Amino acid sequence: RKEVEQDPGPFNVPEGATVAFNCTYSNSASQSFFWYRQDCRKEPKLLMSVYSSGNEDGRFTAQLNRASQYISLLIRDSKLSDSATYLCVVTVFSGGYNKLIFGAGTRLAVHP
Amino acid sequence: GAVVSQHPSWVICKSGTSVKIECRSLDFQATTMFWYRQFPKQSLMLMATSNEGSKATYEQGVEKDKFLINHASLTLSTLTVTSAHPEDSSFYICSARPRDRENQPQHFGDGTRLSIL
Numbered sequence: 664r665k666e667v668e669q670d671p672g673p674f675n676v677p678e679g680a681t682v683a684f685n686c687t688y689s690n691s692a693s694q695s696f697f698w699y700r701q702d703c704r705k706e707p708k709l710l711m712s713v714y715s716s717g718n719e720d721g722r723f724t725a726q727l728n729r730a731s732q733y734i735s736l737l738i739r740d741s742k743l744s745d746s747a748t749y750l751c752v753v754t755v756f757s758g759g760y761n762k763l764i765f766g767a768g769t770r771l772a773v774h775p
Numbered sequence: 776g777a778v779v780s781q782h783p784s785w786v787i788c789k790s791g792t793s794v795k796i797e798c799r800s801l802d803f804q805a806t807t808m809f810w811y812r813q814f815p816k817q818s819l820m821l822m823a824t825s826n827e828g829s830k831a832t833y834e835q836g837v838e839k840d841k842f843l844i845n846h847a848s849l850t851l852s853t854l855t856v857t858s859a860h861p862e863d864s865s866f867y868i869c870s871a872r873p874r875d876r877e878n879q880p881q882h883f884g885d886g887t888r889l890s891i892l
Contacts, residue, residue: 763870
């Protein structure tokens with residue numbers, strides 16, 4: 664079983680749509696949670712951290728459910744520029760370090 | 776904000792060549808840097824943790840004699856892919872965070888796309 668699982672997509676949505684991504688993680692000792700965005704052939708860029716209380720950044724809302732080991736990302740009013748792969752990431756303390764464990768990503772394609 | 780520079784961004788070379796990739800933190804010091812590899816349509820996989828002034832820590836399944844890591848200063852880590860073969864072709868990315876900032880997200884380099892012919 665993968666440590667971080669995501670639906671690979673692709674999600675093809677029109678501009679203005681609302682889209683939701685889900686992610687589950689297997690290690691209950693995971694400490695921190697993030698969503699990263701990765702454009703084709705580029706490095707991942709931090710989109711937002713995820714907290715149990717839920718957090719919002721403009722059109723983006725992230726939610727964490729520790730009991731279910733489930734993380735979500737909601738994008739409202741999708742823009743063409745939102746097209747990318749969204750990576751669900753957790754940190755695990757291992758070998759003396761906080762290590763990032765990446766999901767394989769969910770692809771989003773926003774069309775006019 | 777914190778910036779991590781990676782060089783080169785693209786390498787194409789013959790099988791058997793050794794390739795060195797540099798990762799620099801430009802405006803902060805990093806005791807620890809991380810090296811990842813990403814194959815097409817797959818997750819970034821942590822290869823090793825680079826430690827300034829000491830040996831790197833390798834993840835299970837990663838050959839330390841194949842992937843040599845040197846962290847000579849608080850701003851530079853290098854990954855050398857020795858005697859590279861086509862199966863080593865991948866996207867290699869480093870990351871770092873400012874030292875004594877364990878709770879901050881890591882900053883990623885631009886990545887190096889390695890193609891072995």
